[in-house]
Amino acid sequence: MKIENSIALVTGANRGIGRALVTALINGGAKKVYAGMRDVEALNKNDPQFLERFKGKVEPVSLDITKKNQVDSAVEKAYDINLLINNAGIANYSGFIAADDLAQARQEMEVNYFATLAMIRGFAPVLKKNGGGAIVNILSVASLINFPMLGSYSASKAALFSLTQGVRAELAAQGTQVMGVFPGPIDTDMAKGIDMEKGSPEETAQGTLDALENGQEDVFIDPMAVQFQKDLLSDPKSVERQCGEMLPA
Numbered sequence: 001m002k003i004e005n006s007i008a009l010v011t012g013a014n015r016g017i018g019r020a021l022v023t024a025l026i027n028g029g030a031k032k033v034y035a036g037m038r039d040v041e042a043l044n045k046n047d048p049q050f051l052e053r054f055k056g057k058v059e060p061v062s063l064d065i066t067k068k069n070q071v072d073s074a075v076e077k078a079y080d081i082n083l084l085i086n087n088a089g090i091a092n093y094s095g096f097i098a099a100d101d102l103a104q105a106r107q108e109m110e111v112n113y114f115a116t117l118a119m120i121r122g123f124a125p126v127l128k129k130n131g132g133g134a135i136v137n138i139l140s141v142a143s144l145i146n147f148p149m150l151g152s153y154s155a156s157k158a159a160l161f162s163l164t165q166g167v168r169a170e171l172a173a174q175g176t177q178v179m180g181v182f183p184g185p186i187d188t189d190m191a192k193g194i195d196m197e198k199g200s201p202e203e204t205a206q207g208t209l210d211a212l213e214n215g216q217e218d219v220f221i222d223p224m225a226v227q228f229q230k231d232l233l234s235d236p237k238s239v240e241r242q243c244g245e246m247l248p249a
Protein backbone atom coordinates (compact mmCIF):
# COMPACT_ATOMS: atom_id res chain seq x y z
CA MET A 1 0.00 0.00 0.00
CA LYS A 2 1.38 3.41 -0.96
CA ILE A 3 0.78 6.45 1.25
CA GLU A 4 1.25 8.83 -1.69
CA ASN A 5 -2.24 9.75 -2.97
CA SER A 6 -3.99 7.52 -0.44
CA ILE A 7 -7.23 8.62 1.21
CA ALA A 8 -7.38 7.63 4.88
CA LEU A 9 -9.61 7.74 7.92
CA VAL A 10 -7.96 7.79 11.36
CA THR A 11 -10.01 7.28 14.54
CA GLY A 12 -9.08 9.10 17.77
CA ALA A 13 -7.31 11.70 15.65
CA ASN A 14 -7.54 14.64 18.04
CA ARG A 15 -4.53 13.75 20.22
CA GLY A 16 -1.72 11.28 20.88
CA ILE A 17 -0.78 8.69 18.28
CA GLY A 18 -3.88 9.46 16.18
CA ARG A 19 -2.94 13.09 15.68
CA ALA A 20 0.65 12.08 14.83
CA LEU A 21 -0.73 9.62 12.25
CA VAL A 22 -2.74 12.36 10.54
CA THR A 23 0.37 14.56 10.31
CA ALA A 24 2.55 11.68 9.03
CA LEU A 25 -0.06 10.77 6.41
CA ILE A 26 -0.21 14.31 5.03
CA ASN A 27 3.59 14.67 5.13
CA GLY A 28 3.82 11.33 3.30
CA GLY A 29 1.71 12.61 0.42
CA ALA A 30 -1.79 11.34 1.30
CA LYS A 31 -4.41 13.06 -0.82
CA LYS A 32 -6.90 13.42 2.01
CA VAL A 33 -7.35 12.35 5.63
CA TYR A 34 -10.64 12.12 7.48
CA ALA A 35 -9.79 12.84 11.12
CA GLY A 36 -12.33 10.98 13.27
CA MET A 37 -12.82 12.48 16.72
CA ARG A 38 -15.43 12.67 19.44
CA ASP A 39 -15.06 16.40 20.00
CA VAL A 40 -13.83 18.62 17.19
CA GLU A 41 -14.16 21.71 19.41
CA ALA A 42 -11.71 20.23 21.95
CA LEU A 43 -9.11 19.85 19.20
CA ASN A 44 -9.66 23.45 18.11
CA LYS A 45 -9.06 24.57 21.70
CA ASN A 46 -5.94 22.42 22.27
CA ASP A 47 -4.33 23.05 18.89
CA PRO A 48 -6.16 25.81 17.04
CA GLN A 49 -3.71 25.63 14.14
CA PHE A 50 -4.03 21.89 13.50
CA LEU A 51 -6.90 21.88 11.02
CA GLU A 52 -5.79 25.22 9.60
CA ARG A 53 -2.31 23.79 8.83
CA PHE A 54 -3.77 21.04 6.67
CA LYS A 55 -6.68 22.98 5.22
CA GLY A 56 -8.30 21.19 2.32
CA LYS A 57 -6.45 17.94 3.13
CA VAL A 58 -7.76 17.04 6.58
CA GLU A 59 -11.48 16.82 7.14
CA PRO A 60 -12.73 16.41 10.71
CA VAL A 61 -15.46 13.83 11.22
CA SER A 62 -17.53 13.60 14.42
CA LEU A 63 -16.98 9.99 15.33
CA ASP A 64 -17.51 8.20 18.59
CA ILE A 65 -16.82 4.67 17.41
CA THR A 66 -19.22 3.18 19.98
CA LYS A 67 -22.17 5.08 18.41
CA LYS A 68 -23.75 3.18 15.53
CA ASN A 69 -25.32 6.27 13.95
CA GLN A 70 -21.93 8.04 13.90
CA VAL A 71 -20.16 5.00 12.41
CA ASP A 72 -22.88 4.80 9.74
CA SER A 73 -22.51 8.51 8.86
CA ALA A 74 -18.71 8.15 8.74
CA VAL A 75 -19.08 5.27 6.27
CA GLU A 76 -21.33 7.46 4.12
CA LYS A 77 -19.06 10.50 4.31
CA ALA A 78 -15.70 8.72 3.87
CA TYR A 79 -16.89 6.62 0.91
CA ASP A 80 -13.60 7.26 -0.93
CA ILE A 81 -11.03 5.93 1.58
CA ASN A 82 -8.58 3.17 0.79
CA LEU A 83 -6.96 3.17 4.26
CA LEU A 84 -8.70 2.75 7.62
CA ILE A 85 -6.58 3.29 10.73
CA ASN A 86 -8.30 2.06 13.91
CA ASN A 87 -6.38 3.97 16.55
CA ALA A 88 -9.06 5.06 19.08
CA GLY A 89 -8.77 3.23 22.37
CA ILE A 90 -9.06 3.53 26.14
CA ALA A 91 -7.12 2.11 29.09
CA ASN A 92 -8.76 2.20 32.50
CA TYR A 93 -5.76 0.76 34.39
CA SER A 94 -7.98 -1.68 36.24
CA GLY A 95 -7.28 -5.19 37.42
CA PHE A 96 -9.62 -8.16 37.08
CA ILE A 97 -10.09 -8.55 40.83
CA ALA A 98 -9.06 -5.11 42.08
CA ALA A 99 -11.81 -3.34 40.07
CA ASP A 100 -15.03 -2.58 41.99
CA ASP A 101 -17.22 -4.21 39.33
CA LEU A 102 -17.19 -5.12 35.64
CA ALA A 103 -17.93 -1.62 34.31
CA GLN A 104 -14.33 -0.71 33.38
CA ALA A 105 -13.64 -4.09 31.75
CA ARG A 106 -16.87 -3.87 29.76
CA GLN A 107 -16.08 -0.31 28.60
CA GLU A 108 -12.61 -1.37 27.38
CA MET A 109 -14.13 -4.30 25.45
CA GLU A 110 -16.82 -1.99 24.06
CA VAL A 111 -14.35 0.59 22.69
CA ASN A 112 -11.21 -1.43 21.94
CA TYR A 113 -12.92 -4.54 20.56
CA PHE A 114 -16.63 -4.21 19.65
CA ALA A 115 -16.51 -0.64 18.33
CA THR A 116 -13.38 -1.38 16.30
CA LEU A 117 -15.13 -4.45 14.89
CA ALA A 118 -18.10 -2.23 13.95
CA MET A 119 -15.76 0.16 12.15
CA ILE A 120 -14.17 -2.69 10.20
CA ARG A 121 -17.54 -4.18 9.28
CA GLY A 122 -18.79 -0.75 8.16
CA PHE A 123 -15.75 0.07 6.02
CA ALA A 124 -14.92 -3.37 4.55
CA PRO A 125 -17.30 -2.85 1.57
CA VAL A 126 -15.90 0.68 1.03
CA LEU A 127 -12.35 -0.67 0.86
CA LYS A 128 -13.47 -3.42 -1.52
CA LYS A 129 -15.11 -0.87 -3.82
CA ASN A 130 -11.94 1.24 -3.75
CA GLY A 131 -9.62 -1.58 -4.81
CA GLY A 132 -8.86 -3.41 -1.56
CA GLY A 133 -6.74 -0.91 0.34
CA ALA A 134 -5.64 -1.52 3.91
CA ILE A 135 -6.73 -1.63 7.54
CA VAL A 136 -4.33 -0.81 10.36
CA ASN A 137 -5.26 -1.72 13.93
CA ILE A 138 -3.30 -0.12 16.74
CA LEU A 139 -2.91 -2.99 19.20
CA SER A 140 -0.36 -3.08 22.05
CA VAL A 141 2.36 -5.30 23.47
CA ALA A 142 -0.42 -6.00 26.00
CA SER A 143 -2.23 -7.84 23.17
CA LEU A 144 0.42 -10.56 23.50
CA ILE A 145 0.65 -11.05 27.24
CA ASN A 146 -1.36 -9.83 30.21
CA PHE A 147 -0.06 -6.84 32.16
CA PRO A 148 -2.01 -7.28 35.45
CA MET A 149 -1.81 -3.55 36.30
CA LEU A 150 -4.00 -3.06 33.24
CA GLY A 151 -5.45 -6.54 33.17
CA SER A 152 -8.81 -5.89 31.55
CA TYR A 153 -7.24 -3.53 28.98
CA SER A 154 -4.79 -6.32 28.05
CA ALA A 155 -7.72 -8.70 27.57
CA SER A 156 -9.48 -6.23 25.26
CA LYS A 157 -6.30 -5.73 23.23
CA ALA A 158 -5.78 -9.51 23.03
CA ALA A 159 -9.32 -9.75 21.63
CA LEU A 160 -8.43 -7.07 19.10
CA PHE A 161 -5.33 -9.03 18.05
CA SER A 162 -7.47 -12.10 17.44
CA LEU A 163 -9.92 -9.95 15.47
CA THR A 164 -7.01 -8.61 13.39
CA GLN A 165 -5.91 -12.14 12.46
CA GLY A 166 -9.44 -13.26 11.58
CA VAL A 167 -10.26 -10.20 9.51
CA ARG A 168 -6.94 -10.53 7.63
CA ALA A 169 -8.04 -13.96 6.44
CA GLU A 170 -11.63 -12.92 5.70
CA LEU A 171 -10.62 -9.85 3.69
CA ALA A 172 -7.73 -11.43 1.78
CA ALA A 173 -10.06 -12.32 -1.10
CA GLN A 174 -10.96 -8.66 -1.64
CA GLY A 175 -7.28 -7.66 -1.56
CA THR A 176 -7.36 -5.72 1.73
CA GLN A 177 -4.01 -5.63 3.55
CA VAL A 178 -4.55 -5.94 7.34
CA MET A 179 -1.76 -4.84 9.66
CA GLY A 180 -1.42 -4.81 13.45
CA VAL A 181 0.88 -2.44 15.35
CA PHE A 182 2.13 -3.47 18.81
CA PRO A 183 3.44 -0.38 20.61
CA GLY A 184 5.18 -0.44 23.98
CA PRO A 185 4.72 2.61 26.24
CA ILE A 186 4.31 5.75 24.10
CA ASP A 187 4.47 9.30 25.41
CA THR A 188 0.77 10.27 25.23
CA ASP A 189 -1.98 11.02 27.76
CA MET A 190 -2.71 7.30 27.99
CA ALA A 191 0.73 6.49 29.39
CA LYS A 192 1.24 9.61 31.51
CA GLY A 193 1.14 7.58 34.75
CA ILE A 194 3.72 5.04 33.54
CA ASP A 195 7.25 5.64 34.78
CA MET A 196 9.22 3.96 31.98
CA GLU A 197 11.16 5.01 28.94
CA LYS A 198 8.61 5.82 26.25
CA GLY A 199 8.54 5.95 22.48
CA SER A 200 7.26 9.06 20.73
CA PRO A 201 3.89 9.27 18.95
CA GLU A 202 5.66 10.70 15.88
CA GLU A 203 8.10 7.76 15.62
CA THR A 204 5.17 5.34 16.11
CA ALA A 205 3.16 7.04 13.37
CA GLN A 206 6.04 7.13 10.87
CA GLY A 207 7.01 3.52 11.66
CA THR A 208 3.40 2.47 11.09
CA LEU A 209 3.26 4.05 7.63
CA ASP A 210 6.69 2.70 6.65
CA ALA A 211 5.64 -0.84 7.68
CA LEU A 212 2.41 -0.49 5.73
CA GLU A 213 4.35 0.46 2.60
CA ASN A 214 6.64 -2.55 3.19
CA GLY A 215 3.66 -4.91 3.37
CA GLN A 216 4.32 -6.02 6.97
CA GLU A 217 1.59 -7.68 9.07
CA ASP A 218 2.81 -7.54 12.71
CA VAL A 219 4.74 -4.41 13.53
CA PHE A 220 7.03 -3.54 16.47
CA ILE A 221 8.46 -0.02 16.30
CA ASP A 222 9.63 1.49 19.62
CA PRO A 223 12.68 -0.04 21.39
CA MET A 224 10.61 -1.52 24.26
CA ALA A 225 8.27 -3.25 21.80
CA VAL A 226 11.17 -4.63 19.75
CA GLN A 227 12.87 -6.04 22.87
CA PHE A 228 9.53 -7.33 24.21
CA GLN A 229 8.91 -9.34 21.05
CA LYS A 230 12.40 -10.91 21.26
CA ASP A 231 11.95 -11.80 24.96
CA LEU A 232 8.49 -13.21 24.33
CA LEU A 233 9.79 -15.48 21.58
CA SER A 234 12.69 -16.74 23.68
CA ASP A 235 11.06 -17.10 27.13
CA PRO A 236 7.32 -16.30 27.35
CA LYS A 237 6.93 -17.55 30.94
CA SER A 238 9.64 -15.27 32.21
CA VAL A 239 7.96 -12.29 30.45
CA GLU A 240 4.64 -13.24 32.07
CA ARG A 241 6.32 -13.27 35.51
CA GLN A 242 8.00 -9.90 34.91
CA CYS A 243 4.65 -8.34 33.90
CA GLY A 244 3.08 -9.73 37.09
CA GLU A 245 5.87 -8.20 39.18
CA MET A 246 4.94 -4.72 37.89
CA LEU A 247 1.82 -4.81 40.11
CA PRO A 248 2.22 -2.53 43.12
CA ALA A 249 2.62 -4.57 46.32
Ligand SMILES: NC(=O)c1ccc[n+]([C@@H]2O[C@H](COP(=O)([O-])OP(=O)(O)OC[C@H]3O[C@@H](n4cnc5c(N)ncnc54)[C@H](OP(=O)(O)O)[C@@H]3O)[C@@H](O)[C@H]2O)c1
Pocket residue numbers: 011012013014015016017018037038039063064065066087088089090091111115138139140141182183184185186187188189190191
Ligand atom coordinates in the same frame (compact mmCIF):
# COMPACT_ATOMS: atom_id res chain seq x y z
N1 LIG B 1 0.26 5.33 24.79
C1 LIG B 1 0.65 4.08 24.92
O1 LIG B 1 1.52 3.77 25.75
C2 LIG B 1 0.06 2.99 24.06
C3 LIG B 1 0.70 1.73 24.05
C4 LIG B 1 0.17 0.72 23.26
C5 LIG B 1 -0.98 0.96 22.51
N2 LIG B 1 -1.58 2.19 22.56
C6 LIG B 1 -2.80 2.36 21.77
O2 LIG B 1 -2.65 3.46 20.90
C7 LIG B 1 -3.93 4.00 20.59
C8 LIG B 1 -3.89 5.51 20.75
O3 LIG B 1 -3.66 5.81 22.13
P1 LIG B 1 -2.85 7.09 22.62
O4 LIG B 1 -1.65 6.60 23.32
O5 LIG B 1 -2.72 8.09 21.54
O6 LIG B 1 -3.86 7.56 23.77
P2 LIG B 1 -4.66 8.91 24.04
O7 LIG B 1 -3.75 10.07 23.91
O8 LIG B 1 -5.33 8.63 25.34
O9 LIG B 1 -5.71 8.97 22.85
C9 LIG B 1 -6.78 8.09 22.75
C10 LIG B 1 -7.64 8.54 21.60
O10 LIG B 1 -8.74 7.61 21.46
C11 LIG B 1 -9.93 8.38 21.42
N3 LIG B 1 -11.11 7.64 21.87
C12 LIG B 1 -11.34 7.01 23.05
N4 LIG B 1 -12.58 6.48 23.08
C13 LIG B 1 -13.15 6.75 21.87
C14 LIG B 1 -14.39 6.48 21.27
N5 LIG B 1 -15.35 5.81 21.93
N6 LIG B 1 -14.62 6.92 20.01
C15 LIG B 1 -13.68 7.59 19.33
N7 LIG B 1 -12.48 7.93 19.85
C16 LIG B 1 -12.21 7.50 21.10
C17 LIG B 1 -9.66 9.57 22.32
O11 LIG B 1 -10.62 10.59 22.09
P3 LIG B 1 -11.03 11.68 23.24
O12 LIG B 1 -9.97 12.75 23.19
O13 LIG B 1 -12.36 12.14 22.82
O14 LIG B 1 -11.03 10.95 24.56
C18 LIG B 1 -8.26 9.93 21.85
O15 LIG B 1 -8.31 10.64 20.64
C19 LIG B 1 -4.92 3.30 21.53
O16 LIG B 1 -5.60 2.28 20.82
C20 LIG B 1 -4.03 2.70 22.59
O17 LIG B 1 -4.59 1.57 23.20
C21 LIG B 1 -1.09 3.21 23.31
